[in-house]
Amino acid sequence: MDITIQKRIEQWQNPPFDTSTIQEIKQLVAQNNEKELYERFYTTLEFGTGGLRGIIGAGTNRMNIYTVGMATQGLANYIVHQGNAAKGVVIAYDSRRMSDVFSKEAASILAGNGIKVYLFKDIMPTPICSFAIRHYNATAGIVITASHNPPEYNGYKVYWEDGGQVVPPQDKEIIREVSKIQDITQIKKMNFDEAIAHGIILLVGDEIIESYAQKLSQVRFKSDELSPIHIVYTPLHGTGYRIVPQILKTSGFPNVHIVEQQAIPDGNFPTVKSPNPEEPEALTQAIELAQQINADIVLATDPDADRMGVAFKDDNGQYMLINGNQIGSMLLYYILLRLQQLNKLPKNGFVVKTIVTTDLQQEIARHFNVTIENVLTGFKWIAKKMKDYEKSHVFIFGGEESYGYLPLDFVRDKDAVSSCYFFAEMAHWLHSHNKTLKDFLYEIYTQFGYYNEKLVSLTLKGVEGIQKIESIMKHFRSNPPKQLAGTTVTAILDVKQGTLTDVMSGTTKAVDLPASDVLQFTLENGSKVTMRPSGTEPKIKFYFSSRKKGTDIKQLEEEVSRYNETLAKELLSTIESVIT
Numbered sequence: 001m002d003i004t005i006q007k008r009i010e011q012w013q014n015p016p017f018d019t020s021t022i023q024e025i026k027q028l029v030a031q032n033n034e035k036e037l038y039e040r041f042y043t044t045l046e047f048g049t050g051g052l053r054g055i056i057g058a059g060t061n062r063m064n065i066y067t068v069g070m071a072t073q074g075l076a077n078y079i080v081h082q083g084n085a086a087k088g089v090v091i092a093y094d095s096r097r098m099s100d101v102f103s104k105e106a107a108s109i110l111a112g113n114g115i116k117v118y119l120f121k122d123i124m125p126t127p128i129c130s131f132a133i134r135h136y137n138a139t140a141g142i143v144i145t146a147s148h149n150p151p152e153y154n155g156y157k158v159y160w161e162d163g164g165q166v167v168p169p170q171d172k173e174i175i176r177e178v179s180k181i182q183d184i185t186q187i188k189k190m191n192f193d194e195a196i197a198h199g200i201i202l203l204v205g206d207e208i209i210e211s212y213a214q215k216l217s218q219v220r221f222k223s224d225e226l227s228p229i230h231i232v233y234t235p236l237h238g239t240g241y242r243i244v245p246q247i248l249k250t251s252g253f254p255n256v257h258i259v260e261q262q263a264i265p266d267g268n269f270p271t272v273k274s275p276n277p278e279e280p281e282a283l284t285q286a287i288e289l290a291q292q293i294n295a296d297i298v299l300a301t302d303p304d305a306d307r308m309g310v311a312f313k314d315d316n317g318q319y320m321l322i323n324g325n326q327i328g329s330m331l332l333y334y335i336l337l338r339l340q341q342l343n344k345l346p347k348n349g350f351v352v353k354t355i356v357t358t359d360l361q362q363e364i365a366r367h368f369n370v371t372i373e374n375v376l377t378g379f380k381w382i383a384k385k386m387k388d389y390e391k392s393h394v395f396i397f398g399g400e401e402s403y404g405y406l407p408l409d410f411v412r413d414k415d416a417v418s419s420c421y422f423f424a425e426m427a428h429w430l431h432s433h434n435k436t437l438k439d440f441l442y443e444i445y446t447q448f449g450y451y452n453e454k455l456v457s458l459t460l461k462g463v464e465g466i467q468k469i470e471s472i473m474k475h476f477r478s479n480p481p482k483q484l485a486g487t488t489v490t491a492i493l494d495v496k497q498g499t500l501t502d503v504m505s506g507t508t509k510a511v512d513l514p515a516s517d518v519l520q521f522t523l524e525n526g527s528k529v530t531m532r533p534s535g536t537e538p539k540i541k542f543y544f545s546s547r548k549k550g551t552d553i554k555q556l557e558e559e560v561s562r563y564n565e566t567l568a569k570e571l572l573s574t575i576e577s578v579i580t
Helices: 003-011 019-030 034-041 063-084 097-113 128-133 172-180 192-197 209-220 240-250 282-295 325-343 358-369 379-389 416-432 437-448 464-479 551-580
Strands: 052-055 089-093 119-120 139-142 154-160 202-203 229-232 256-258 297-301 310-315 319-322 349-354 371-375 394-400 404-406 448-459 489-493 501-503 507-510 519-523 527-533 539-548
Touching: 003 034, 019 034, 063 097, 089 097, 089 128, 089 282, 097 119, 097 139, 097 154, 097 192, 097 202, 097 437, 119 128, 128 139, 128 192, 128 209, 139 297, 154 172, 154 416, 172 358, 192 202, 202 507, 202 551, 209 240, 209 416, 209 501, 209 507, 229 240, 229 282, 229 416, 240 282, 240 416, 256 297, 256 551, 282 297, 282 310, 297 379, 310 325, 310 416, 310 437, 310 519, 319 325, 325 349, 325 358, 325 394, 325 404, 325 437, 325 448, 325 489, 358 371, 358 437, 358 539, 371 379, 379 394, 379 416, 404 416, 416 437, 437 551, 448 551, 464 527, 539 551
Parallel strands: 089 119, 089 139, 119 202, 229 256, 229 297, 349 371, 349 394
Antiparallel strands: 052 154, 139 154, 297 310, 310 319, 394 404, 448 539, 489 501, 489 519, 501 507, 519 527, 527 539
């Protein structure tokens, strides 16, 4: 094993590391578990543009109080250099393993650097942290979460004063400060209880939820009348367990039925394989409850309550799960329609979506004469566009295909709390007009065309996985396909190179997007195929999007779905030959 790795292993078996950490490493050494030791120490857990994310455990390449501590010290140094220590930092955490421990550690380190801290007393949704940063006029925020990742993961996300996750150039500046912290002896720390006693750490309670709810009540369309619709809600053992039912009930939805087993915060997520509302299996218990009580809609939020999943009844009374593009398109159309009906649609309104989110939303925005902007994948780019436009435009809606939406302007990250509210409100409004949610979705398709999107993720773990993902992207950059599923490729967007190539004419122009490892192929029939390595998980994602107009939605669904399947099958066959 490399001498640097051996040195790291040796260091972690001695003080100043704590006893349990030392024992964890010593046990692996005694077992001669070289593979596990290599994975834990071959690198240091990278503080990237999104912060930290990794498997919980001892080691330089794991989430633990030391890697969290060094990251926090680097962030603290950056904040002090900026002269913003007095404004403070908001810290929120989810129900995952060690989230409370990591949040207290971060708070104690910030306090040790003379930085005021607003720490939530209880687990709290990510969007509420974004809201609180603006509410308290703080300089930054930290959320301890790994979103919907498996139970063994945790993470650390950094936000700035606008309430959005950090973007260039600040992300790189913070990374530079974090990279300077090479040893745990560089960490400055104050006793947690002393910091509270001295008023450096302030514990935040439900008053922030009340402020958020008040602002939400000012932008909703529904009046105070009680709704007859029945809602099943599951927080999937996460942070939405109190706030989502509370918001719904105080907004006139008395019939909220919670999946009790999944309403208990638990970082082991015992009732699901994955606490991800994108996964149909995660909503199994919620749909079972919905069938028992004949509910109108099913709503689910992930552990940090920034993503939302939805199911509602089809024509046969069976519950249909809709995807992230469908949820976002329905919310967008509903909000724009209601604003128009109430004569409140702003002339300078704008909508933001990511480049892999359905172009149906582009069609909807244009129909209402609303500006729409396409940004890179990742909600931080939507937040950045909100900041860029806040003096000239009125934000209406932002969304991405991966079940994240923002239907209001006082939060700067995806927000499943307000999204749950607006989806419930939409169901209520349709019910009052004798329409179903399925009717509404099909009306949108009839008006704008049937859009079908397919996502395929390849999970490739470890060092070998990273190499395979790199080889896939390298292959398609140097050998772009001329055809896919028998259809000619007409344009290639290479976000890493910042170019858009017209294949037919051979001309290339620059694109105004930050550099990112993304390739997108546009086909002659308007279909798009996008490939993107995940920035937070050991995955590479492939997005397929196609469209066809007509009135027989069922037939269109079959045709376009089949075409996307063919696209995916062909592409994955090529990938198989690249990585084997």
